[in-house]
Amino acid sequence: MRLSVLDQSPMSLGGTAHQALEETARLAQWVERLGYTRFWVSEHHDTRSLAGSSPEVLLAHLGARTERIRIGSGGVMLPHYSAYKVAENFRLLEALYPRRIDLGLGRAPGGMPRSTMALREGRPREPDYLQQVQDVMYYLTDTLPEDHRFRGLTATPVTDTVPEVWLLGSSDWSAHAAAHLGTAFMFAQFINGDGGVEAVHAYRERFRPSSLWPEPVAGVAVFCVCADADAEAERIASSLDLSLLMLANGQPTAGTPTIEMALNYPYSKYERAVVLENRKRMVVGGPESVKQQLEALAKAYGVDEVMLTTRTERFEDRLRSFELVAQVFGLTG
Template sequence: MKLSILDQSPIPKGQTARDALQQSIKLVRLAEELGYHRYWVAEHHNMNGIASSSPEVLIARLAAESKRIRIGSGGVLLPHYSPYKVAENFHLLSNLAPRQIDLGIGRAPGGERISTLALNEGRRKSLDRFPDQVKDLQGYLTQNLPEDHPYQGVKAAPLPPEPPEMWLLGSSDGSAGYAADLGTAFSFAHFINPNGGPSVARMYRDRFQPSALYEEPRVNVCIFAVCADTDEEAERHASTLELWMLQIEQGKTGGIPTLEEAEAFDPTPWERFRMKENRRRIIVGNPNKVKEQILELAASYRTDEVMLITNIFDQEARLRSYQRIAEAFDLSSDA
C-alpha cells in the first residue's frame, strides 16, 4: 500500500500564512522520512484560511527539501492558464527535481466567482475548452503536438529528462471521463464528494484510452484522516476539522477553529445533519482503526494508493497523525 499526502497549507486561527507554509516545509521533510509516496499541494484563491495559492512556487520550495518523495500539484486549475505556460513551469520543476515531479490538474475555479474573474481579468472562460487544454498540455509535455496544431514546433523548454506524471483530479464522473478519454491518471477527491467514487473509478478504468503518457489506467483516492493514540484523542482533534468544514459550507473562509471553539460549538439540527454527512469524508480513530478503514477504502476503489489530508487546529497533532498512520502501515520499511 502506498500512502501520500495532500497539503492545502491550512492556517489555524491565531496563526499566519507564513506559519502555515513553514508547517508545510516541516511536513514534507517528515513525510519523506516516514516513507510517504507523494506530496501534493493545492491551489485556492481568496481564502483566508488556506495559504496555498500558487502550487508551482510551493513545489519548488518543497522539492528543495526532499530527495525521494514525489512532489506535485493537487492541482493546477488549468482553465485559468495557458497549457503552454503550465508545461514550461513543470518542465522547469522536473529539471530542478528529476523524476520527482507530478502535475495534477483540475477544472474547478478554486475560489469564489470574483476571484475567478480577477484571475482572468474579467473574461468569462468556458469550461468546454478544458478537454482541448488537456490535449494541448499533453502535447507540450510529450513534444507531440498534432501536425495541424497552430503552435506546432513550439517546445516547452527547458525539456526535462522525462516529463512529470500527469494526473487529472476530480470528484465526479465528468472528470473521470475526461481522464479516461485523454489517457491521464485519475485522482478521486473522496474528501470532497463521498458519493459514488468506486463506481466512478470503475468507469474510468473501463473507458480508459492509452496515451503517450500512460498505457494503462492509474487511480488513487484522497480522504480526510485524523489519527491519534486513542479514538477519544482523535475525535477531539477531528472536531476542529468538522467545524471548519461546516464553516466553509457556510461561506466562512477563515482559519481552522481552535479546540476550545469546537468543544463549545452547539450546532443547530441542520448543522448537526451536515456534520453527520461530512463524517463520510473523514477517517478518524486510533492507528489500527484508521489502517483498517484506509484498507477498506482502497479496496473499494481498487487502488494501492490513498492520499491523506489532515486539516486540524493543533499542528503538532497533525504531524503525529501522519506519523501514527505511517507506523501502522510500516511505510519506512518500503521507502
Template sequence: MISLNILDYSPIDEGETAAGALNQTTRLAQLAERVGFKRFWVAEHHHVASVAGSTPEMLMMHLATSTENIRIGSGGVMLPHYSAYKVAENFRTLEALHPGRIDLGIGRSRSYRIVNEALNESKTKRLSYEQQLTDLQKYFADDTESEHRFQSLQAMPVIDTTPEMWLLGTGQGSARLAAEKGMGYAYAHFAKPSQQGVEAVEAYREEFRPSTFLKEPEVIIAVFAVVAETAEKAEELAMAFDLWLLFVESDSPPPYYPSIETAKKRGFSASEKEKVVRNRQRMLIGTAEQVKARIDAIAEQYATDEITIIPNISGADNRMNELRLLAAAFNLSGK
C-alpha cells in the same frame, strides 16, 4: 501493499500566521519523506482565508528543494484559469530541477465567482477543458508534427523526463476524460464518498486509452483522515474539523483553522449538527489502526493500492503526529 500520499492545504491554525503555515507545510513534507510516504501534494485554494495554499507551483519548488526523494505535486492546478503553455513551462522547470519527482495534478474547480473573474478578466475567449488538456499533452510531448493552432511551439526547457499527469475528479465526467487522455485518475472520495465513485473509477479503467505518458490506468483515492493516539483525542480533533468545514461554507469565515478549545466552547446549533452528520460521512476518524482498517476497505473497494491522506486537522503537532501514527500502522519504510 498500500502506498500512502499526503495532500496538504497549509491550514493557518488559530493564533498562527500564513507564513507560519507554509513553514509548517515544509516540515510536514520533510517528515512525510522520512517516514515513508510516496507523494506530497499541495493544493490551490483561493479566497479561503484559513489556508495558505494558493499557488502550488511556487510552494512545490520550495518543497522539492527542501526534500530529497519524495514525489512533490499539485493537488491540483486549476487549469481553466491558466494557459496550458505556461503550466507546461512551470512544470517542465520543476521537472528539470528535480527529475523524476514532480506530479502535475490537474483540476477544474470553478471556485468563487469573484476568483473566477479576477483570474480570467483579461481573456478574450475561453477554451474547453478538453482542449486545454490536449494542449498540455502536446507541449509535454514536444509534438510539432500534429495539426495544432500552435503547431511549431515548444514548451521550454526541453528535457528528457516528464512530470506525471493526474486528472483530479469526483465523477464520471472527469473519469472518462482521464481515460480518453491516457492520464492517471485521482478520485476525491473525501468529496463524494459513494458508490458513484466506485463506478467512476470502473469507467475510467474500462475506457482507458494508453498514451505517450501512461500505458496502464492508475488510480489514487483521496480521503480526509483524523488520526490520534486514542479515539477520544481523534474525536476532539474531528470536532474542530467539523467547525472548520462549517466556517468554510459560511458567508464570513474567520481567517484561521479553529482549535479544539474553540470548537468545544462554541458548540453547534441544531442546523449545524445536521451538516456535521453529513460531513462526517466524508471523514475517517479514530486511532491509526481503526483508520487503517477503513483505508484498507476503501482501497479494496476501489481496487487501488495508492491512497492520499488529507490531514487537515487542527495544530501542526497533531498533523505531524498523524503522519507518524499512520506510517507505523502501515509499516511504511522511510529514510
C-alpha cells in the same frame, strides 16, 4: 498499499501565512522520512484560512527542502491559465528535480466567483478544458500535431524525463475525462463523499492508453485524522468538523477553528446532520481503526494508493497523525 499526502497549507486562528507555509515544508520533510510516496500541495484563492495559492512556486521550494519524495500539484486549476505556461512551469520543475514531479490538474475554480473573474480577466470565453489538458500533454512530450494551431512550438526547458500527469476530480465527469485523455486519476473523496467508487470503476472501464500512461492508474484522497486513541482522534477532528460546516454555511474564517470552539459550538439539528454527512469524506480514529478504514476504502475503490489530507488546529497533531498511520502500515523511510 502506497500512502501519500495532500497538504492545503492550512492556517490556524491567529497564525500567519509564513507559519503555514513553513509547516508545509516541515511536513514534507517529515512524511519523506516516514516513507510516504508523494506530497502534493493545493491551489486556493482569496481565502484567509489556506495559504497555498501558487503550487508551482511552493513546489520549487519543497523540492529544495526534500530529497526523494515525489512532489506535485493537487492541483493546478487549469482553466485559469495558459496550457503552454503550465507545461513550461512543470518542465522547469522536472529539470530541477528529475523523476520527482507530478502535475495534477483540476477544473474547479479554487475560490469564489470574484477570484475566478480576476484570474481570467481579459479572456473572452470559458476555455475547452479537455483541449487544455491535451495541449499540456502535447507540450510535455513534444508531440504537437502538424495541424495544431501552435505547431512547431516547444515548451522549454526541454527535459529527458516527463512529469506524471494526473486529473483530479470529485465527479464521474472528471473520471471520464481522465479515461478519454489517458491520464492517471485521483478521486477527491475529501470533497465529495459519494460516487467515488463508481467514478473510479468507470475510469478503468473507459480508459484509453496514451503516451504517458499505457494503463489506468487511480487513487483516492480522503481527510484523515489519526491519534493514539479513538476518543482523542474524535476530539482533534472536531475542529475539522466545524471548519467544513462553516465553509458550507458561507461563514468566513481566518483559520482552522480551535478544538475548544468546536466542542462548545451550539450545533443545530440540521448542522449535526451536515457534520454527519461530512464524515463520509473523513477517516478518523486510532491507528488500528484508521488502518481498517483505509484498507476498506482502497478495496472498495480497487486502488493501491490512498492520499491523506489532514487539517488540525495544532501542527503537532498533524505530524503525529501521519506518524501513526506510517507506523501501523509499516512504512519505511
